[in-house]
Amino acid sequence: MAATVITVAQQKGGAGKTTLAAHLAVAFTAMKKSVAVVDIDPQQSLTAWYRLREERLGDAGAGVLASQIKGWRTKNEVDRLARDHDIVLIDSPPHMETEAKIAVRAAGLVVVPVQPSPMDVWATRPTLELAAAEKVPALIVLNRVPPRGNLAETMIAEVGRLGAQVARSRIGNRVVFAAALSEGRAVGEVQPRSKAAKEIAALAREILKAAG
Template sequence: MSGKIITIAQQKGGSGKTTLAAHLAVAFSQQLVPGVEMRVALLDCDPQGSLGEWFEAREATLGEEGTGLSFRTASGWGARREARSLVRDYSFVVIDTPPKSDVESRPAIEVADLVVVPVQPTPIDLWATRPTLEMIAKEGTSCLLVINRAQSRAALTQEMGTAIEALGHAAARARLGNRVGFAASMGRGLTLLETEPGSKGAAEIGALAAELRGYLGT
């Protein structure tokens, strides 16, 4: 299986990019493929460094040899170069990008096999997603919208889901609920897959990771 690069991008801050990047990386590392050693690398291109802090907490919790992941940082055009280098040796490279900066995000979008765009189901988030989608379209990269922090019983969620799909970009069938456990697990350098493996949230992430793999043909 050839390696794949997945970039998490959203110019609007607070969309849950870093949490999604960490959870997807762990989910990929846990999903077994017969005859394949699933190796996953994280690439942090956000100067804020939240993903790096999470990974350091992960090392403190699990030990340097127990993280199950590799971690690198890069910025600007260096992200493209680093991602291409990593994907030679890893099954998946998951890239976290900064908000509000198309200059910093563009190389990571250009190099991706798939760009995942998390969107909270509110009108403001929907409007704020358009510049990100326009930037992705200019690079000609495939993208998939993921509804994040959804209230399962809220009418607005269904309404916004329909509106998001109307943007003309593919939307993932799997949606992530508004669950405290996602953020709470990050403080220990872990994910919901590890702190609450039998939970609905863990099942949602697992379903999304499996859907992304199917989308990429892996």
């Protein structure tokens, strides 16, 4: 099996990287894909969510497989998981250049969540430069986008000037994303007809198309 390997990366903390990774993992399973998530972030938030998910839903109900490892083992672990899964999703750490580089190098596509604020937009360049240096295509995802605001629209325009592809799908700033994770679930499971669930589903489809 030739798995699609996707790394969610953002060297600035607080961009919603792990939240996005968890929701995408479940969205991919809803598309009948077998999914493994690899958590190399020392905070282990994705692993904690997965353990809660297992506890609430059981092994069979969890739908994804999670692996928490050290960054230097990423390549071997991804290769192992790629033999049995359609998608391997890597949650990479912020502020750790070596581990982030390993995670990017292992991927076929890097998904870069960016909040529409000046600090977030400015801080995204190192992540894009890392992906470019490793010759891995990057897809910028506008995350936690407020419903309205002149500043947000200005920053969205700035994102378009960063030199990487920007996803058409945007993820709004919605409480339900965190609320779903607190139950070991994803938004598509707790509010399947909501706008939030539709945003994640659209992004999941767009990411798979971008990943080839």
